[in-house]
Amino acid sequence: MIDGYLDNHARMWFAxxxxxxxxxxxxxxADFFFRNLLDGDPASNTLGWRWAAGLHTRGKPYHAQAWNIARFTNNRFDPRPAELAAxxxxxxxxxxxxxxxxxxxRTVQVPDLDRPTALLITEEDCRPEDFDLPSMNFVGYATLSASHLRSPLPVSPLVKEFEHGALRDTASRIAVDATELRAGVPTDLSRWASRPGATQIATPYIPTGPLRDWMLEAKRGLVEAGIDLVEWRREWDSAIWPYATAGFFKVKKQIPAILHNTGLM
Structure with a gap:
């Protein structure tokens, strides 16, 4: 994991x-993975560990076995069966x-095209260009680094560097000069948005997790400053996520219906 990546098989064996x-x-x-994996995700990481422990699909814990490890590592790792739980x-x-x-x-408040708006880019969604940005009345732009919120313990420098690079790349792609913010004191967000006169902060949808918790704290200051937090959520996200309750295969079965209902097929 020295480079911040780990194969899915290795994640299951490790857990x-x-x-x-x-x-x-x-x-x-789960906290160790979240602090060190570049693709650490509050939902899939936690639920992956719960699944391995037999808590998500109850009664079906994942059993790491010597033959399986040897097979999928081409015998690079060949533990003795006695070294693992029988x-x-x-x-x-x-x-x-x-x-x-x-x-x-949850229901989201969508952006009002006519209001002075501050665009907020986070690691939760680095594709704001998927939305109708040219129609917005932007008065400010910012990136918000939040990977340090993943744990009370130190987060890997690789994770922080990866997040920083992704945020800067996003700002570069949409050709904006973005202020670099850090999720620290929640009231700092309202102070930043107030300076250019924004009355709403628009950001791609932020699902559950540490950043969402921080944004809820920040929302108190936004309300006091008369600033709304508004979000974009893609149609296909809204269509798929209700089925994402029991792993990939439940979603896979619904793909034809989802494509049909969203007009993508």
Missing amino acids: SIWIFTLELPWRLG VVEGLESEEPEGLPSVTPL
């Missing part, structure tokens, strides 16, 4: 060995309540 062979808390392992049991007894109920996508 299984961490939980069942070393008997370490799965949350600490039997694995899910951690359902530690969380008997299971998963929370599925909730609908």
Whole structure:
């Protein structure tokens, strides 16, 4: 993981060995990945570890086995079976309540084209050009670095550098001179947007996770300053996400219907 990447097979083996062979808390392992993987994601990372622990698909923990590791690493790694847990049991007894109920996508306030607007770019979505930017009345632009929010422990410099590069690349692609902000004191966001006279901050949709939590804190200051936080969400995101409740295969079954309903097929 020295370069911030890890193959999916290796992630599963790592999680299984961490939980069942070393008997370490799965949350600490999930936090370790989140702090060190460039593609760390609050939903898929946490749920991936829950799945390995038998908490997401209950009763089906992932069992890392020596033959599987040897096969998919072309024998580069060939552990002895005795070095791994022979039997694995899910951690359902530690969380008997299971998963929370599925909730609908939250309603978003869409941008008003006529209001003076500040564009905010975050690592959650570096494709603002997918939306109708030329129709907006922009008075300011900013990137917001937030990877440090992933954990109370230090986040890998590689993760921070990757995020910084992605944000700068996004600003460059849409040809704007963006102020570089850091998610620190939440009220700083309203101070920045107030300077050029913005009455709304527009950003691509920010789903659940540390940045969303920080934005909710920042929203208090925005309300006091008379600034609305508005978001774009793609039609296909709204169509797909309600099915993303039990892994990839449930979504895969719905792809033909989704394409038909969104007019993409």
